[in-house]
Amino acid sequence: MGIEPDRLQFSWVSSAEATKFVQVVTEVTRAIKDLGPNKNLVKTMPKVA
Amino acid sequence: MLSYIDKIKEISIRLLKECRVEMVIGFRKGTVPMMNEPHFAKSPEDVENFVWDSNCGINLCNYLTNRGEKIGILAKGCDSRNIVTHIIENKIKRDQLVIIGVPCKGMIDKRKISAMFEGEIGEVIENENNITVKGDGFEKTLNKKDVLQQNCAICIHRNPVIHDELVGDLVEEQIDVDRYEDVREIEALAPQEKATHFEKLLEPCIRCYACRNACPLCYCPTCFTDESRPQWVGKGQDPTDVSTFHFLRAYHCAGRCTDCGACERSCPVGINMRVFTKKLEKDCLELFEWEAGLDPDVRPPLDTYRPGDPDEFIK
Amino acid sequence: MSEWEPKIVAFLCNWCSYGAADLAGVGRMEYPSNIRVIRIPCTGRMDPKFFLAALREGADGVWVSG
Structure with missing residues (x-):
């Protein structure tokens, strides 16, 4: 639908796995940083004069 | 297909006379050519108005949602699969229904035919393999096969999957059809190209929600488009809102859609929104080997967990 | 403006990842x-x-994290 698959990430982290949490956050952030800003499906407000 | 009508009437009259059902849902002739409308026969006299031809594309399952009475219903292959989905989703009970199975050879595409002629079409006469279209100053005979709805042309479940009565012999199922040609084409596009493609596809949408209303799966008491707090999707024709609507509607039909074509058929501006539901149908088939509405005793993939789930993260 | 930083919305399950996030904070x-x-x-x-x-x-x- 015009959205890169990597923009939506799923994972499974148990509440005891703080290290894994940190690791996943870092990975997700890097993946999305690599994709650059999202342009599609963004609602833009109509310009008011 | 045309010969079914006597049997349809006979069965309907019998069911109504024996009080096995309170009404039979079928089709009657519409006011304009190629547009049959649903007909609800509540007495044996009403049955006289029933017709059956290649213009019975409306999905009658739409009229079963949350009904309390006993109902006889005509069901083509796709209708019957939607009835199964309704039974799975507890929208109707199996013992409330007498399903009159109608083996189907496909419905004709009104839009395709109208586009072939300049003037207004006055009359359409149908026989077993051909239709003759008559209008002001023209008359042409067409092969039915060439003017089928696209979803009918690639249909692989023409016979009802569930039925109590049958109005004719089962028809031969099509086996060598490529159901997902168009989906694969879109899948091959890059994300940005997809975005452009969909924006163009959905550009004419006027947000009339005919597709939602014609769809037998869309029975939510309050549709997400009508929710205002929070408002998930704007009501205007802003491209983002339009695509949000169509994407979300498609996702709600994931694993449930039978590609009956009701949405596309009802669209006043002729958008082929079936590409979205078909993509999800293809995914369900490839990931879970699932085709919607084939068996009322099997739970759909999206409400079960199997250890063999294709996604890694969940294991 | 410095380097672009993405905005990521994280939907965390109360019982799993949210707990992990909490623990990460505590730690x-x-x-x-x-x-x-x-x-x-x-x-x-x-x-x-x-x-x-x-x-x-x-x-x-x-x-999304469970």
Whole structure:
């Protein structure tokens, strides 16, 4: 639908796995940083004069 | 297909006379050519108005949602699969229904035919393999096969999957059809190209929600488009809102859609929104080997967990 | 303006990842500050419309974690 698959990430982290949490956050952030800003499906407000 | 009508009437009259059902849902002739409308026969006299031809594309399952009475219903292959989905989703009970199975050879595409002629079409006469279209100053005979709805042309479940009565012999199922040609084409596009493609596809949408209303799966008491707090999707024709609507509607039909074509058929501006539901149908088939509405005793993939789930993260 | 930083909406399950995030905080662990956490009662609460709503409002990515 015009959205890169990597923009939506799923994972499974148990509440005891703080290290894994940190690791996943870092990975997700890097993946999305690599994709650059999202342009599609963004609602833009109509310009008011 | 045309010969079914006597049997349809006979069965309907019998069911109504024996009080096995309170009404039979079928089709009657519409006011304009190629547009049959649903007909609800509540007495044996009403049955006289029933017709059956290649213009019975409306999905009658739409009229079963949350009904309390006993109902006889005509069901083509796709209708019957939607009835199964309704039974799975507890929208109707199996013992409330007498399903009159109608083996189907496909419905004709009104839009395709109208586009072939300049003037207004006055009359359409149908026989077993051909239709003759008559209008002001023209008359042409067409092969039915060439003017089928696209979803009918690639249909692989023409016979009802569930039925109590049958109005004719089962028809031969099509086996060598490529159901997902168009989906694969879109899948091959890059994300940005997809975005452009969909924006163009959905550009004419006027947000009339005919597709939602014609769809037998869309029975939510309050549709997400009508929710205002929070408002998930704007009501205007802003491209983002339009695509949000169509994407979300498609996702709600994931694993449930039978590609009956009701949405596309009802669209006043002729958008082929079936590409979205078909993509999800293809995914369900490839990931879970699932085709919607084939068996009322099997739970759909999206409400079960199997250890063999294709996604890694969940294991 | 310095380097572009993505905005990521994180839908975290109350019982799993949200707990992990809490623990990471208690443990003073460092992680990128790009995520905006939304706590959901269970990953089963996740809905495709949340994802679309996030993008509509300008998120660059969505992360769902159970």
